[in-house]
Every structure is written in C-alpha cells, then in structure tokens.
Amino acid sequence: MYLLLCGLGASSLVAWLGYQKASLSKSGFWGAVLVGTLIMGFGGALWFILLMVFFISGSALSHFQKEQKGEVAANFAKTGKRDFGQALANGGLGSLLAVLSHIIIPLEVAFGLFLGVMATVNADTWATEIGVLSKSNPRSLLSWDEVPPGTSGGVSLLGTGAAAMGALLVGLVAQVGLFLSGETTQLIGRPLVAALLGGVAGCFCDSILGATCQVMFQCPLCGAETENREHCGQKTLYYRGFKWLDNDIVNLLASAAGGTVAVLVYCR
C-alpha cells in the first residue's frame, strides 16, 4: 500500500513535468500515472527507476534537435507527444509483469521479462529519435532499398547504434541497482547482457513488423506515406498492412519479443 502511494506521488510528479514539457498529451498524462503507479506499487523502486530511464531519456531525446526533425516527426506517430495508447503500449506490459510477479510469475522471471521490455521500448525510442537525424537515408530491412527517414522498418547505422545504446543504458542501470542492493557482486553481468540482447532483438522485431505487416496510410492531400490516421488535417487512406496492427500493437509485440530474449539470458 505504501509503495502504491509512493508510486502515485512520484509518477504524478513526473507525468505532470512531462505534460508541462509537452512530452505527454492529457490522455498520455493519465496513462503515465497509471503505468508508473502500478510499476512502483507492485515492482518496487528499481522497476520504477528503469521506467524513468525510458521516460526521461525518451522525452529528452524527443526535444533534442527538434527543428531538424519537424517534417519527419509529423509523418510518424512515434515521436513527440505521447498519448494514452502509447503510454500503455510502452508501459502496459511492464505494469502487467509487475502485478503478475506477485501472483503467477516467479519474481526472477518477471524481472527478466521486464528488463527486456524496458530495454526494447528504450532502444526503439532512441533508434527513432536519434536515427531520424541520420545524414544518409535508412534502408528497408526487407528490400534494402533506401527509404525516407523515419519510415517504419527502415534501419540506419546511426539508428541501430542508438538502439544498442538505449538498451545498454537500461541494462547498466539495472546492473548497478542490483549491485547496490547487494543482489549481485558483479558490475558487468547477466542483467546488463540480458537488456542489451533483449532490447536489440526487440527493436529488430519492431522494424521487421514495421516493414511487413504494420498498417500504413497515405495522405490524400500530399501523398505522404504515414502511420498516422491523420495528415495535413485530413483523414488518411488505407495503404498497406493489417488494419488492426498499428504502431502501438507493433510496440507491444516487439516488447514481448525483447522480454522473451532477455528472460532467456537472465534466468539460465
């Protein structure tokens, strides 16, 4: 009960700052409060800190060199203000794992999965926010053709490196947290490796789904291919992919894949 109240207080404060900084929409604020409260309340301090690593680094990177990102960010749903759906796509699985770690899933397994989930969402955010700044065009994972910056399923060297750094940061914080709480004596060990491999694997899974079956729309006015349902103030038209497989669901599936890889490394 005490942890739940702490979680409510801490996540309200952070979400309010995110809302003030325009990193969160109004619905995104409530999504972040819900996710933060559950993760702190049921997971504890280290779980919450890992969520904060994602939230704070992601928000900071989305403000980084914003002018250069302008046009690309408008075409793709991932950057900029996060709404309720995105908060749940990024933190929903983590919250569920925190709750389940008290009921069905052994704590060690739940934490291994959580590490991979947080590493994936962080890797994916870093890859998007930094990869967009790549001087050379990304290439499609499927055809290896050049595609416009920000395209789902497009990969660049800069974006891939950023993904690895994003995953590594989650792993480092987890490793140091477990070290400080006396649960490990190593500063380089399984938590770090699990997050790195899980995050990179999850991020690739996100790109593959984005290149193949994620729903994409086209703007009737300017013709841009986008994952948004609106563009130029107009409703966009269906272009390709499964209609139910939007960016939020792709994030969720990629997180699950990253979690699976991480837990296999974390719990031998």
Ligand SMILES: [Zn+2]
């Ligand atoms: Zn348009």
